Amino acid sequence: MxxxxxxxxxxxxxxxxxxxxxxxxxxxxxxxxxxxxxxxxxxxxxxxxxxxxxxxxxxxxxxxxxxxxxxxxxxxxxxxxxxxxxxxxxxxxxxxxxxxxxxxxxxxxxxxxxxxxxxxxxxxxxxxxxxxxxTAAAEVRPFTFLYMGDVQNDIRSMGGLAVRRALRQTPDAAFMLFAGDLINRADNDAEWGEWFDMDAHRLAETPSLMTPGNHEYMKPQGSTPQMLAPQWRLQFTLPENGPSDMLTETVYRVDYQGVRIISLDADMIDEDPQAAQDQFAWLERQLADNPSRWTVVFLHYPLYSTARGRSGEELQTALQPVFDRYHVDLVLAGHDHTYGRGRPHEQGPVYMVSNVGPKQYPLGDLNWTDRKASGVQVFQQVEVAGDRLTVRAFTMDGALYDAFQLDKPGAGPARLTDLKPATPELILRREDQ
Ligand SMILES: [Fe+2]
The missing domain is CATH 2.60.40.10 (Immunoglobulins)
Known part of the structure; x- marks a missing residue:
């Protein structure tokens, strides 16, 4: 801080x-x-x-x-x-x-x-x-963490219900990872209050990592650069090992029992060319000198979008080659208020977009997903055990909706096994909000 x-x-x-x-x-x-x-x-x-x-x-x-x-x-x-x-x-x-x-x-x-x-x-x-x-173990040891997309709207009530469902279903979660847009209006302090009210005891007992989304940033007229919600650094103490003061506590890395977890500040990549370059150079250093077997990157904007009318092409151009070169295993995003999971390139990471909150968007025409959904609130358990990383996505009613595992016995890209259930895809989007 x-x-x-x-x-x-x-x-x-x-x-x-x-x-x-x-x-x-x-x-x-x-x-x-x-x-x-x-x-x-x-x-x-x-x-x-x-x-x-x-x-x-x-x-x-x-x-x-x-x-x-x-x-x-x-x-x-x-x-x-x-x-x-x-x-x-x-x-x-x-x-x-x-x-x-x-x-x-x-x-x-x-x-x-x-x-x-x-x-x-x-x-x-x-x-x-x-x-x-x-505290975490000092050595590599199996654990499970929760990955959740945007909470953003109706935070105390409908958002909180989904987060509590995730916690109830994952009582031993080592930590929670929030992929941005925790709240809807960066300068609405009441929404931050709602966010903490989702489950006050669990937020105080299960460690969190969060990356900012566009809704954590304010862009008042005439303001350059954009401003991160002042509550971010007042309310959180995230690692200060990022590339610059401007990106401190939004870009950082944590090594947890054999997994390197990297937060990128997607909105600053989008809005500020210098901040983007700083992040890309820093990212490459974190990947080139990486003591952990597994690497998970989380950022708010998807490289591969799932929402209609959206594309992550610029992020793909900037980040995909480096993700591929260093065998990043998993890239976790939010922002699109839909669910999607796929591996567009055989040697590259598995990309996921997820959405724990009530706001829903229609799906785009997707050609990269192995599983997708709209109109659902979803949370993910990421279980890491030695050479195997397993992801399970559940809808808010507790039903398993998607699953896959990655195996990585040696160097190089992980081997993907699809474990999704044989249930129909849920395309349930409500009207646009
Ligand atoms: Fe967003």
Missing amino acids: RLSLRLAATLSCSVLAFAALQTVPAQAQTVSAPERVIVNLTETPSTSLAFNWRAEAGAGDGFIEYAILTPGPAYPAQAVRLPAQRTSAAFTTRDEQNVAADYYSVRLTGLTPDTQYVYRVGKEGAWSPWRQVK
Whole structure:
């Protein structure tokens, strides 16, 4: 969370009435419990985890207390307390609310791998509940993560239902990966509140990774460059190992138990030629020097679109050769509010487009998918176990809709086995929204 720099950069080009890093006011007398508590993976997920939350403006210093989970209620007495980094921010949002809050960020380091921790955040008189979170193993070990496309609309209610279904069906998910458009309007703070309300405990207990979509960016008239929602870096602490300050916490990599996961900032590729070049050069370095057997790239815009009237040709031209050259295994996207999965080139990655939210688009004329759908809300389990990576896509009613596996016993591209069920394709799009 490199806030001062980024928020200052945002301010300098803002035509909105938002954002001021304020002098921290005197401590309030009564403070309510923290909200929007979230845990993010760091670039070293076996020994480090990152936490964020916010409290009312003037809440003052904030802390995290953490301990290894104990068989009984001994953990509070064993907890270590650390201060959090605090940023006071105020901005006027699209919904014309004046939002002022204290945002907190802390990165725990030196943790023990593969260990269940408990933690709480806040301060005396205003603690969150104790919550549990597990570090990654230090070595390659099987795990499953959840991949979800755009939540975006009706977030608290219909979006949240689908995300909770995914979590209910994947109780041991190591982490959640959100492929952008978490919300609909970047400057609508109420929507961010809805996003955290989808499942407050699970967002605080299951680490997340997210990449921004176009709806996390604001493009007010006359504003160049576009602006990332200020909440992004205030609310999340994502790895700061990307190519530039402008792309910090939107472009990054994490190595998790044998998988290199790379977030690309698709909207900045689209909007800013320099940011695009920076990402391409950085990406090549991450792929050329890659300690993990498996490589998963996620970005909001698909290289191969599924929605009618859309094409990912420019992204294909820029990225597909490098994905192919370095044997990227899986490319996960959102944006098209439909479902599609295919491998357009035999030696290349499997490309997926998915959509967990209620907004639905019609499908285009697709010639690259092995499985597709419209009018459904879908989530994916990605299971990685040694030389085999298995993806299962479920519709929101819990039914298996698509599946495939990749086997990679040696160097070179993975071998694809299609495991999709013999059920009809679901083309159920409602009217355009
Ligand atoms: Fe989008």
